[in-house]
Amino acid sequence: MMGIVMHHTETTMTNTELSSGPRRTRQRAAVGAIMATLNEFHTAQEVHAALRDQDNSIGLATVYRTLNQMADADELDCIRTPDGQSAYRLCSHGHHHHLVCRRCGRTVEITPPDFEQWTRQVAAENGFIDLDHELELFGLCAECAAA
Amino acid sequence: MMGIVMHHTETTMTNTELSSGPRRTRQRAAVGAIMATLNEFHTAQEVHAALRDQDNSIGLATVYRTLNQMADADELDCIRTPDGQSAYRLCSHGHHHHLVCRRCGRTVEITPPDFEQWTRQVAAENGFIDLDHELELFGLCAECAAA
DNA sequence: CTGTATGCAAACATTTTGCATAAGC
DNA sequence: GCTTATGCAAAATGTTTGCATACAG
Numbered sequence: 449m450m451g452i453v454m455h456h457t458e459t460t461m462t463n464t465e466l467s468s469g470p471r472r473t474r475q476r477a478a479v480g481a482i483m484a485t486l487n488e489f490h491t492a493q494e495v496h497a498a499l500r501d502q503d504n505s506i507g508l509a510t511v512y513r514t515l516n517q518m519a520d521a522d523e524l525d526c527i528r529t530p531d532g533q534s535a536y537r538l539c540s541h542g543h544h545h546h547l548v549c550r551r552c553g554r555t556v557e558i559t560p561p562d563f564e565q566w567t568r569q570v571a572a573e574n575g576f577i578d579l580d581h582e583l584e585l586f587g588l589c590a591e592c593a594a595a
Numbered sequence: 596m597m598g599i600v601m602h603h604t605e606t607t608m609t610n611t612e613l614s615s616g617p618r619r620t621r622q623r624a625a626v627g628a629i630m631a632t633l634n635e636f637h638t639a640q641e642v643h644a645a646l647r648d649q650d651n652s653i654g655l656a657t658v659y660r661t662l663n664q665m666a667d668a669d670e671l672d673c674i675r676t677p678d679g680q681s682a683y684r685l686c687s688h689g690h691h692h693h694l695v696c697r698r699c700g701r702t703v704e705i706t707p708p709d710f711e712q713w714t715r716q717v718a719a720e721n722g723f724i725d726l727d728h729e730l731e732l733f734g735l736c737a738e739c740a741a742a
Numbered sequence: 743c744t745g746t747a748t749g750c751a752a753a754c755a756t757t758t759t760g761c762a763t764a765a766g767c
Numbered sequence: 768g769c770t771t772a773t774g775c776a777a778a779a780t781g782t783t784t785g786c787a788t789a790c791a792g
Contacts, residue, residue, distance in 0.1 A: 470771085470772080471765085471766050471767075471770090471771060471772065472766075472767095473765075473766070473771095473772060473773080474765095475772075475773070476772085491756090492756085492757080493755095493756080506773080506774085507773060507774045507775070508757095508774090508775095509757085509758075509759085509773080509774070509775075509776095510772075510773055510774070512756090512757060512758075513758090513772085513773085514772095516757095516758095528675040528676075528677070528679060529675075530675070532675055532679055532681065532755095532756080532781085532782085533755090533756070533757095534679065534756090534757085547717060547718065547721055547723060549723065556721050556723075558717050560710075560713060561713070563707075566707060566708070567732055570694060570705050570732065571694065571732065571734050574694055574703050574736075575736060575737035575740075576694060576703075576732075576734035576735060576736055576737070577734060577735050577737075577740050578734050578735045578740070579732060579733070579734040580732070580733045580734065581730075581731065581732045581733065582677065582729065582730070582731050582732075582733070583728075583729070583730045584728065584729050585714055585717065585718065585723075585726060585727070585728045585729075586726070586727045586728065586729070587718050587723035587724060587725050587726040587727065588723060588724050588725045589721075589722060589723055590722035590723070590724075593722075593724050593725070617746085617747080618745095618746060618747065618790085618791050618792075619791075619792095620746095620747060620748080620790080620791070622747075622748070623747085638781090639781085639782080640781080653748080653749085654748060654749045654750070655749090655750095655782090656748080656749070656750080656751095656782085656783075656784085657747075657748055657749070659781090659782060659783070660747085660748090660783085661747095663782095663783095679756085679757085679780090679781080680780095680781065680782095681781085681782085743792100744791105744792090745790105745791095745792095746789105746790090746791080746792095747788105747789085747790080747791085748787105748788080748789070748790090749786105749787095749788085749789095750785105750786095750787095750788105751784100751785095751786100752783105752784085752785080752786105753782105753783080753784070753785090754781100754782080754783070754784085755780100755781090755782085755783095756779105756780085756781085756782100757778105757779085757780075757781100758777105758778080758779070758780090759776100759777085759778070759779085760775105760776095760777080760778090761774105761775095761776100761777105762773105762774095762775095763772105763773080763774085763775105764771105764772085764773070764774095765770100765771090765772075765773085766769105766770090766771075766772085767768105767769095767770090767771095
């Protein structure tokens with residue numbers, strides 16, 4: 449973690465970080481493809497099961513790794529479901545937020561007025577940088593409320 | 596779970612559910628007391644550790660059970676932290692939100708303008724009831740940014 | 743005394759990680 | 768041919784549960 453000195457004379461990775469992202473593998477393509485077809489949030493387990501069901505099974509760990517990476521790369525949005533699982537969805541066009549039914553999981557996209565701008569202002573006022581935020585509303589949708 | 600018929604002639608619990616809530620035990624009092632002193636969200640593990648530190652140690656499972664029960668009884672608010680733990684806080688009268696440094700944990704209380712009112716409006720527009728929400732901002736505070 | 747609450751340890755579920763192997767570039 | 772990605776199984780994590788015991792009412 450500290451003070452490790454590398455003594456080998458030359459690395460193979462010559463050019464300055466032209467490494468150009470992750471390698472294109474069947475598994476990564478499969479995850480990307482299936483995420484493209486899903487419009488709601490889904491857990492890693494669900495994605496894994498869905499791939500298995502379409503005879504394109506890949507390792508569960510790989511699903512977790514890939515989803516994490518895609519989320520880190522801002523390709524996916526990630527939220528925590530009320531029961532504590534991570535759920536992912538294709539990240540379209542800048543952050544957005546959701547109104548989620550805590551029973552059936554139905555989600556509605558919402559856009560708070562002036563929200564992003566307000567977060568920047570608050571952060572600036574308090575000397576914070578490198579801002580991120582999390583905003584979700586939870587409730588019972590009409591159907592679940594009726595049932 | 597179903598169809599279990601009790602054959603003993605009389606139960607001890609005579610009157611119609613005058614059971615009057617949970618029993619008052621040292622452990623439950625300890626959890627209640629410590630939650631009363633905390634103004635931020637804290638996980639079960641943190642509560643357990645805090646009690647141990649003040650030589651009032653109780654079982655971890657009991658902490659989980661008690662917090663769950665208090666949350667079910669609407670005595671505590673519960674959120675999920677970004678890393679997937681449940682965090683509890685005394686259920687106060689009008690929610691507030693925070694700007695949290697993701698390095699040192701320093702928190703600043705923030706009050707989005709018209710936020711609660713806006714959430715009610717959005718929920719109503721979408722037929723959602725029994726609303727709850729979660730809003731936190733994360734960033735690097737000035738000190739941590741300098742370091 | 744009766745039944746609920748506790749503590750402990752084991753069970754559980756979800757997610758992460760170590761390591762040998764396969765595969766991309 | 769380097770090096771990254773994968774799969775598997777094991778570890779780690781956070782939480783819940785079964786059961787014998789302690790204790791509140």
